[in-house]
Amino acid sequence: MFRLAFVLIGTLTLSAQARIRFVAPLMPPRDKASMVTPVPRIQTTQKKTRLERSGLAFEAGVLGIRSQSAGDLAGLQLLYGLRASGILPLGNRFFIKPSLGYFFKPESEGSVSIFQNVIEGGIGAHYSLLLRSGWMWHIGISQRLDYLFTRISVQDSAANTPASFRYRVGPSTGARIKLNASTDFTLDLEGGVTPFENLRTQTSITSGLVFFLD
Amino acid sequence: MLVIQPTGPSCQYQVAPAPILTLDSLSELRGLLGRVVTHPDDLESDPNILDFGQGFRPLDARFSGSGNNFGPLDKSTLWGTSLYYSLERGYFLFKNLDAGADLTAWVPNLRDTLIVQNAKLRTVSDRNLFYSDNAAYLQIDSPQGSKDYFLAFPNNEITKIPLGFNAGVMIHEFTHMVTQYFFHSKRSQAGRELTDSSTNVLNAFDEGNSDYFAFLATRDPRFFHCSFPDGTDRDLSHNKVLTAAQASSIRTSIDFDAHTTGAVWASVQYQIGELIGHEENGKSLVRFLMNLASCTGLSSSSAQVTFATLRNCHLQALGNRNSNQIQQIYQNAFSAAGGM
Numbered sequence: 403m404f405r406l407a408f409v410l411i412g413t414l415t416l417s418a419q420a421r422i423r424f425v426a427p428l429m430p431p432r433d434k435a436s437m438v439t440p441v442p443r444i445q446t447t448q449k450k451t452r453l454e455r456s457g458l459a460f461e462a463g464v465l466g467i468r469s470q471s472a473g474d475l476a477g478l479q480l481l482y483g484l485r486a487s488g489i490l491p492l493g494n495r496f497f498i499k500p501s502l503g504y505f506f507k508p509e510s511e512g513s514v515s516i517f518q519n520v521i522e523g524g525i526g527a528h529y530s531l532l533l534r535s536g537w538m539w540h541i542g543i544s545q546r547l548d549y550l551f552t553r554i555s556v557q558d559s560a561a562n563t564p565a566s567f568r569y570r571v572g573p574s575t576g577a578r579i580k581l582n583a584s585t586d587f588t589l590d591l592e593g594g595v596t597p598f599e600n601l602r603t604q605t606s607i608t609s610g611l612v613f614f615l616d
Numbered sequence: 617m618l619v620i621q622p623t624g625p626s627c628q629y630q631v632a633p634a635p636i637l638t639l640d641s642l643s644e645l646r647g648l649l650g651r652v653v654t655h656p657d658d659l660e661s662d663p664n665i666l667d668f669g670q671g672f673r674p675l676d677a678r679f680s681g682s683g684n685n686f687g688p689l690d691k692s693t694l695w696g697t698s699l700y701y702s703l704e705r706g707y708f709l710f711k712n713l714d715a716g717a718d719l720t721a722w723v724p725n726l727r728d729t730l731i732v733q734n735a736k737l738r739t740v741s742d743r744n745l746f747y748s749d750n751a752a753y754l755q756i757d758s759p760q761g762s763k764d765y766f767l768a769f770p771n772n773e774i775t776k777i778p779l780g781f782n783a784g785v786m787i788h789e790f791t792h793m794v795t796q797y798f799f800h801s802k803r804s805q806a807g808r809e810l811t812d813s814s815t816n817v818l819n820a821f822d823e824g825n826s827d828y829f830a831f832l833a834t835r836d837p838r839f840f841h842c843s844f845p846d847g848t849d850r851d852l853s854h855n856k857v858l859t860a861a862q863a864s865s866i867r868t869s870i871d872f873d874a875h876t877t878g879a880v881w882a883s884v885q886y887q888i889g890e891l892i893g894h895e896e897n898g899k900s901l902v903r904f905l906m907n908l909a910s911c912t913g914l915s916s917s918s919a920q921v922t923f924a925t926l927r928n929c930h931l932q933a934l935g936n937r938n939s940n941q942i943q944q945i946y947q948n949a950f951s952a953a954g955g956m
Contacts, residue, residue: 470676471654471733472692479690509691511771512778512843513629514620516691550680552689556620556781559630563618563687566680600643602678 452538452578452586453497453530455614457489459588463608465505465520478605481505481520485608495530497540514556521549526574526592537579544592545571570594570604578612586612618687619701620694620781622834627842629777633685636701637708642686644674645696648720649703650729650764652677652696658736658746659767666765667758672730692733695780699731699768702783706790709833713895714902722797728763729793733780735767748772749843751779753792764793777842784830784839791826795905802909810914814921816866819874821926824881825901827852828889832898837886850879852886856949858923863952881923884949888942892934904933924955 463485466478474480483505491497507518524546532539551565572594578586589609596602617636622629638648645652653672655665664670675696678689688694710717720726737752739745747769754765766789771778779785803810810818827850831837837852849856858880865872889897904911911929912921927946931939947956 467678468676469678469690469692470673471696472676472690507690511691511695511781512774513776514691514694514778514781516688516694518690550689552680552687554618554620554631554687554694556629556631556777559632561618561631561687563679563689564681564685566682599678 450616451533452580452614453495453533454491454493455489455616456491457586457612457614459485459487459489459499459610459612461485461487461588461590461608461610463590463606463610465503465522466605466607468603479507481507481518483520485522485606485610489612495533497528497530499526499528499542499544501525501546514554517553517555519551519553522546523549528574528576535580537577539575539577541573541575543571544574544594545569546594568596568599570596572604581611584614586614588612617697617701618681620698621701622783622836622839622842625836625838627777627836627838629781629842634701635684636697636704638704639700642679643677645677645700645731646674646727647700647704648727649700649707650727650731650766651675652700652731652733654733655735658738659732660738666754666756666763668760669728669730669763672732675733695768695778696731696733698781698783699733699766699786702786703731703766703790705783705833706787706794706829709787709829709898710794710902713898714906716906717794717798717902719794719797723764723793725761726764729766730763731766731768733768734770737767737769746770749774749779751785751789753789753796755793755796764796766790766793774843776845779843782839782843784834784836785843787833788826788830791829792822794829795822795825798905799908803914808914811920812869813867816869816872816874816877817921817923817926820866820877821881821923823874823878824883824885825878825905827878827882828885828901829898831882831886832894848876848879850875850882852879852882854883855887856880856883858950858952860952863954866953880949881926884945887945891941891945892938897934900930900934904930907933922955923950923953927956 465481465483468477469479470477472479483503485501485503487499487501489497489499501524503522505520509516524544526542526544528540528542530538530540548568549565550568552563554561572592574592576588576590578588581587591607594604617634618631619634620629620631621634640647652675654675655672659665677693677696679686680689681687688697707719737747739747749772750769752767754767756763768780830839831852840850856879862877885897908929911932912925931942950956
């Protein structure tokens with residue numbers, strides 16, 4: 403294309419040069435300096451808050467199940483475990499936290515051992531009450547479905563108790579503290595009752611890290 | 617219900633489902649034989665505790681499962697379930713041996729029996745110490761009538777089968793309750809005072825007889841050693857003879873130990889059971905227990921009770937079957953006591 407134009411201009415110059423009063427100068431050779439400066443991209447100056455960012459949280463902690471007969475601390479039987487949660491912002495300071503966790507408690511007495519297992523799945527809806535540059539505090543409601551069973555063993559014999567599902571629901575609260583641009587420290591507390599088991603109360607305290615995905 | 621249960625001789629235990637038939641409330645572990653409870657305090661810290669059953673709390677039991685298929689979720693619930701299960705095994709053992717030995721006919725307030733888990737009670741020998749690694753049956757005469765307790769003390773040093781999971785131990789305690797109602801209550805009602813030696817003989821018999829019924833329920837003559845492998849010999853299958861020192865301790869009450877002396881009675885019953893069949897001997901001993909107060913003369917008049925008295929009552933309950941061989945077994949074991 404460039405070559406063709408050159409030929410036409412050359413032809414025009416040769417055949418009609420005498421009839422043209424103004425001779426247009428030839429185009430200078432094109433180089434980078436002659437190109438139009440690209441329009442700069444528009445960049446916003448407003449950053450996403452931690453409330454607007456999705457993330458994954460990995461926490462370790464304690465699940466306390468009320469037991470008047472076998473409480474470890476303050477009438478609570480303590481199970482230890484891990485919980486992984488997603489953090490999904492909904493806007494207007496709301497976010498939800500679906501989660502999956504596993505808690506356990508080993509006990510033994512002589513040659514009898516008991517290993518309690520709680521696998522929980524749940525979802526919490528939270529509202530940020532306070533949001534500052536370095537931290538935030540949120541409250542909400544959490545509901546979980548527990549899958550419970552215990553392994554009992556004595557001598558060479560062992561068996562699992564029949565499993566049960568148990569629903570619990572209750573208030574929750576937590577705080578997150580900024581560690582760096584992509585990570586927060588999180589501390590979460592929740593209480594709950596099991597409506598179908600004499601309103602047995604359960605609490606949990608977990609802490610860990612939130613890794614932002616965006 | 618998933619429970620820990622003995623499966624035969626030589627301390628074999630397994631975790632397996634077993635029916636518990638007399639529970640009214642699973643979540644409270646409450647039923648025909650009483651209810652499993654706890655108490656936060658020393659049981660003797662206030663007389664109202666044992667006299668009126670004050671301050672006892674139902675066990676906060678946690679189970680998983682549904683329908684007729686449940687399992688205890690934590691150690692406390694497993695322990696409480698095992699206590700009730702063991703006592704129920706004892707209850708059905710007696711009821712099946714003799715319909716007249718159904719304890720509901722003898723104990724009007726059987727459902728009020730308290731089965732105390734993790735009981736705190738100061739030892740008699742040292743009031744600074746609490747009982748542990750032990751279990752007991754206790755009857756309290758209170759202003760409201762008699763109250764029955766089974767006490768399961770904390771496990772401290774047992775590394776094998778803890779007593780709360782040792783069905784034989786709890787059936788041993790249940791047999792004390794049976795003996796209390798079949799014999800001691802009649803004796804008490806008659807208001808008869810016993811000589812020290814008679815009391816010692818009856819205490820030794822009570823312990824040995826309880827060991828034998830524990831064996832009948834578990835079919836393990838070594839049931840005691842499942843918890844105390846190195847303890848004093850309570851293996852029923854070991855023939856034992858009353859020593860001169862034991863005979864002397866019966867007379868003088870010096871260093872008298874009802875359990876070791878009772879182990880001689882238990883071994884005698886084991887030998888008789890091997891001779892005539894354990895179920896047959898068990899039936900005879902139930903009849904023996906129900907007639908013991910009248911047979912010993914303790915229901916109507918003061919009497920001296922010796923091992924010879926007990927032997928005669930047992931022979932009577934057996935209908936004098938195999939009497940020569942059985943007399944010989946008694947003779948071999950108790951000759952040191954005299955009068956055999």
